[in-house]
Amino acid sequence: MSFPIDIREQAGVRTLHFGSDWIQGAMRIARPWRLELDYTREMMASLLLRDAARFPRNVLLIGLGAASLTKFIYRHYPLTELTVVEIEPRVVAAARQFFKLPEDASRLNIVIADGSQYIANHDKTYDLILVDGFDANARPGELNRLPFYRMCRARLNNNGILVVNLLGRSRGYQSSLERIKTSFDQRALAFPSCDSGNVIAIATTGEKIEIALNELKKQAHELKAKTDLNLLPTLVRLEQAKSCAGGILTI
Template sequence: MSVDIHISEEAGVRYLHFSSDWVQGAMRVARPWALELDYTREMMACLLLHPDADWPRSALLIGLGAGSLTKFLHRHRPAARITVVEIEPAVVAAARQYFRLPEEDARFNIVIAEGAEFVAKAKKRYDLILVDGYDEDARTGMLDTLPFYAAARARLSDDGLLVTNLLSKRKDFRDSVARLRQAFDDRALAFPSCDSGNAVACAASGEPLSLPLEELKENALALKRETGLNLLPTVTRLARSKSCPGGILSL
């Protein structure tokens, strides 16, 4: 893989592009640790399901982009060990130069590799696996396949979650969710689509999760106080959808 990296900036927001106008990442220059794009904020809804400050203890991120998710976890979950897998070295270089990517240290490392191959060969288990890997043509390659989802499930800890960014405007969006549910024995949930055309799906391993939406709302308020991230709109959209029968989110 080889991509042309382009950086643009408008109204205080810096953007990462791969050979096109397609936005691969963004950072508000005045708040480099905040999550600028709505789907990245929604991917952190996993923290509402495990609100303890010491979760996740380990996180695997597939796809670096502008490093938004990496920086958020690095800042707000200081006990977590974070591994990022990125296929393109130029993306890592751009994130370091333009997007305030933290220095690698004992709890944060970057691996240059193809994400699906890394997961298939990995031995370590993770509390959280975040998947956000697209090329310049919005293709995911092996990252949206049943073998990948099955391999990712095998790499999750007993209270592990997989969270993936799906493009809801693509024709195969429902097929993507079906593959995820098949790999996780139906323990998967797709959040209502964001305005951007992204949809976030979450799948769980280990003991079943069952949280009332009111508890999710309380967790969202606590997370907002702690980090500034406001996920109350996500909880509201879940309540209005048919994703949580009886007002209970079950995974």
């Protein structure tokens, strides 16, 4: 890859760019473990959907960026093993130099590889797979194709969850969501688009998820007390978008 990697700072926030104004990741310098961007917080809504005492133990992240998701899970879930697949070694170097990516081989395995090829060639399974990979032109390439989503399904443990960052481009995200639904027996939904234009899709395996919105809010309060992550705005938007028929989120 030939794109430049730019690091910028403004108002106490350091951002990662691939040769354009498009933000590939961000970190508040005074609070490096915080999830600064809306869509990264939204991706962590998956933590509300399974038993917090056991979930997640094994996480695969495809796309490192500024390491925001990696650092959040590493800090707040000390029993969790993380594998991060990043295609561009310079991104890993930038994350270590500028974004406080931890070096801990016992819990954090950084792999330089193409995410779609990695998941096809390795048979380890995970509780949670987070996909947030784009090139310099904000294109996901193979990470947004049916074979990749089917492979993700095969690499999830029972009761596993896939979370994908889909950009709400002008042509929309519906075709991407349909590919995910096809791969997961229709057990997928997209959260209402957040202010940045990102749309987060979640797909599940195993036991059907049926959680009352009030219970989700209770869990969100507990998660905020534990990690300072506030998912209540996400739940409000879910409610407003009528994504919870009868007050119950079903996936």
